[in-house]
Amino acid sequence: MAAQDCAVSNAAKVKETIGQFLNVSLDIAVTGKTGSGKSSFVNLIRGLSDYAVGAAPTGVTETTLQPTMYEHPTMPNVKIWDLPGIGTPNFKANKYIKSVEFKTYDFFIILNSERFTENDIMLAKEIRKRNKKFHFVRSKIDNDISQERNRPGFNEQEVLDKIRKYCVSSLNELETAEIFLISSVDFGKYDFEKLQNRLTDDLPDHKQAALLQAWPVCSAATLEKKIKSFEALIRAASLTSAGLTVIPVPGTSVACDAAIAFLFLLRCYYAFGLDDRSLERLSKKVNMPLLKYRAESKFANAIQKKEVTTIHVGASVVAMSTVADLCSLLGVGSVFAAGLSLASTQYLLTEGLNDLANTARVIRKVAGLDTI
Structure with a gap:
């Protein structure tokens, strides 16, 4: 019984260690005037429709009366803060600046569906003073395109260029102001991926993985970046298992591998x-049933059933873990045992990652989102 308790204890240590890899905190502040689509943007980042349970309330009236934190529904380490709009009757600019807890947030999204204002510029300057990042996002681009589409000589790129130029002109007090044009209705278009790239580049390395994991898959390039991020974590996760193998308790290696596999692959999923x-x-x-394509993934099916430990990825994995346990029990060859556990864990995670990644690629291709 003591051996089992120790195995469980060490599996818990693995979970805690993996948590450090997968649960780095990230706090995103989103602010904008009433009716700018701020709450819809918050919901988009969280993967929710505006009418889903737990979604940030939307509307043309002032729905955000105080800073409201929304956890990402599947990645609770990522928090999106819906801030009241600056300069509204309830939140005068000077009072608003004094009340903002700048240190709470990793970066700010300043969002508007029309022209950016003096209040937006004031807020940006205050953010800059505190060495924080801010990004101007022009929302509801789909509405603008829809209104212009029936005009004679319509050219979508010309409309986008005109909107961008108009927004930049309103921010002439700020040097090198960059504007991101987005639609919360169709986040696969316009500058949504460009915004993701900019945010990722501006974050420190340990925060980048958190953003990539939470960000919606808006393109094939975004999906591939997510995959590469998880590939980088496999080595670290495997080393955690190898470090625990030196503890001479039968079953520890297998228990640790199972704990790592579930936490890691669930986040990939x-x-x-x-x-x-x-x-x-x-x-x-896309008006097409896609769930059936996920059913072809043995790892996705196991995750749904919470049965990752029953996935048969080859007898070699079990054999390597068992030998590692035996070596550590006998107190000999601890380095060799650690290497075996490293190999088994790395193999399991790599197999799972590849399976889930390929499933996601197939689904996007079937949906007509990616041609390659």
């Missing part, structure tokens, strides 16, 4: 958009 909610939303968008 959500980050790649393979959960029910993401696939149902995508199916509705």
Whole structure:
């Protein structure tokens, strides 16, 4: 019984260690005037429709009366803060600046559906004083395109260029102001991916993985970046297992591998958009049933059933883990045992990552989102 308790204890240590890799905190502040689409943007980042349970309330009236924190539904380490709009009757500019807890947030999204204002510029300057990042986002681009589409000589790129130039002109007090044009209705278009790239580049290395995991899969390039991020974590996760193998307790290595596998692959599953909610939303968008393609993934099926430990990835994995346990029990060859555990864990995670990644690629291709 003591051996089992120790194995469970060490599995818990693995979970804690992996948590450090996968649960780095990230706090995103989103602010904008009433009716600018701020709450819809918050919901988009969280993978929710505006009418889903737990979604940030939307509307043309002032719905955000105080800073409201929304956890990402599948990645609770990522928090999106819906801030009241600056300069509204309830939040005068000077009072607003004094009340903002700048240190709470990793970066700010300043969002508007029309022209950016003096209040937006004031807020940006205050953010800059505190060495924080801010990004101007012009929302509801789909509405602008729709209104212009029936005009004679319509050219979408010309409309986008005109909007961007208009926004930049309103921010002439700020040097090198960059504007990101987005639509919360169709986040696969316009500058949504460009915004993701900019945010990622501006974050320190340990925060970048958190953003990539939480960000919606808006393109093939975004999906590939997510995959590479998880590939980088495999080595660290495997080393954690190898470090614990030197503890002479039968079953410890296998228990640790199982704990690592479930936590790691579960995060891959959500980050790649393979959960029910993401696939149902995508199916509705492309008018095509896509859940059946996920069913072809043995890892996705096991994650749904919480049976990752029953996945048969080859007898070699079990053999390597068992030998590692035996070596550590006998107190000989601890380095050799650690290497075996490293290999078994790395193999399991790599197999799972590849399976889930390929499933996500297939689904996007079937949906007509990617041609290659």
